[in-house]
Amino acid sequence: MTSNDLDVLTKLPGRDAFEKSFAQALAKADSGAITLALIDVDNFANLNKAHGHEGGDAVLKAVAEALGAMTGALLARYGGDEFVALFIGVEREQAFLRLEKVREAIAATEALSVEGKSHALRLSISAGAAAYPIDGTNEAELMRKADGALYRAKISGRDKVMLAFEEKMAPKTAHFTITQLERLAELAKDQGVGEAVLLREALDDLLVKYIHGFRRDR
Numbered sequence: 001m002t003s004n005d006l007d008v009l010t011k012l013p014g015r016d017a018f019e020k021s022f023a024q025a026l027a028k029a030d031s032g033a034i035t036l037a038l039i040d041v042d043n044f045a046n047l048n049k050a051h052g053h054e055g056g057d058a059v060l061k062a063v064a065e066a067l068g069a070m071t072g073a074l075l076a077r078y079g080g081d082e083f084v085a086l087f088i089g090v091e092r093e094q095a096f097l098r099l100e101k102v103r104e105a106i107a108a109t110e111a112l113s114v115e116g117k118s119h120a121l122r123l124s125i126s127a128g129a130a131a132y133p134i135d136g137t138n139e140a141e142l143m144r145k146a147d148g149a150l151y152r153a154k155i156s157g158r159d160k161v162m163l164a165f166e167e168k169m170a171p172k173t174a175h176f177t178i179t180q181l182e183r184l185a186e187l188a189k190d191q192g193v194g195e196a197v198l199l200r201e202a203l204d205d206l207l208v209k210y211i212h213g214f215r216r217d218r
Contacts (some may be wrong), residue, residue, distance in 0.1 A: 039125055
């Protein structure tokens with residue numbers, strides 16, 4: 001890994017570097033356990049607003065440092081205020097305990113230094129974890145399961161670590177999970193549009209990505 005693969009602020013690998021490492025780990029996994037965790041800073045937009053961009057940067061660096069204390073984790077800044085951890089050869093229950101320890105340490109934070117001045121703040125993270133092979137056998141499936149667990153941690157009060165679970169398909173469709181439909185309804189309400197509009201937009205994006213020569217305006 002070169003310096004170009006590192007996030008400038010946190011000094012952790014970036015998304016592209018992580019995704020390469022994730023794919024390589026799964027290719028070599030065989031029957032060994034791999035646990036993926038998505039970690040998000042709670043109420044980051046509010047922290048940024050209250051303490052400025054310098055304060056936001058201080059929060060991200062503090063979280064990155066705290067995550068770095070976990071043993072056996074390949075860490076990366078996945079984007080914005082989201083981090084990712086990959087535990088190779090670690091069952092999800094063991095990964096959960098390590099994540100919980102970090103979550104508790106971060107929740108104990110009472111102040112951060114921003115440009116030499118101490119700022120009192122309430123800091124917490126939420127995390128969702130999914131494991132190979134029990135929760136999925138490829139990158140997309142594990143990411144979806146971990147993201148679903150993170151979503152549940154967020155909507156149930158934040159400052160939590162949650163594990164993936166087997167989702168049942170919604171009775172009205174055989175193509176979407178209940179969690180996906182709940183999130184779709186929430187997004188549609190926030191954007192003030194119908195769910196069908198968002199689904200058509202998502203399908204257009206999918207076609208653009210995978211079908212050669214497809215044009216959005218057709």
